[in-house]
Amino acid sequence: MMIATYLISTLIGVIGIGVYIGFSTSEGKDERGRAILAKAAQVAFVFIFLGFAFHMLFLEFANPTVEQVRATLTVWMGFVFASHGISILFYKKKM
Numbered sequence: 001m002m003i004a005t006y007l008i009s010t011l012i013g014v015i016g017i018g019v020y021i022g023f024s025t026s027e028g029k030d031e032r033g034r035a036i037l038a039k040a041a042q043v044a045f046v047f048i049f050l051g052f053a054f055h056m057l058f059l060e061f062a063n064p065t066v067e068q069v070r071a072t073l074t075v076w077m078g079f080v081f082a083s084h085g086i087s088i089l090f091y092k093k094k095m
Helices: 002-026 031-061 066-094
Strands: none
Touching: 002 031, 002 066, 031 066
8 A cells, every 4th residue: 555655646746847847948948937937836835834734743743653754755745746747737827
């Protein structure tokens, strides 16, 4: 079960990073592209903050195992990268 979680989260994260790299190299150099990257980074930062707060509470109150911490960090980073990629695609169509 954990291996599937790692693989899925890593795959989602790689797709999000691929969207970011593809956009920043092709369209991210002009003013519109920079605005899209900035707005997408704002969305991703919210999820970074929420994940950090969750992990602080999780470590403080749940007494997790190392495997549980590794799994939640993997899912969290996959979610952050995916939210950044999805935000780029959303703002690309909107702007």
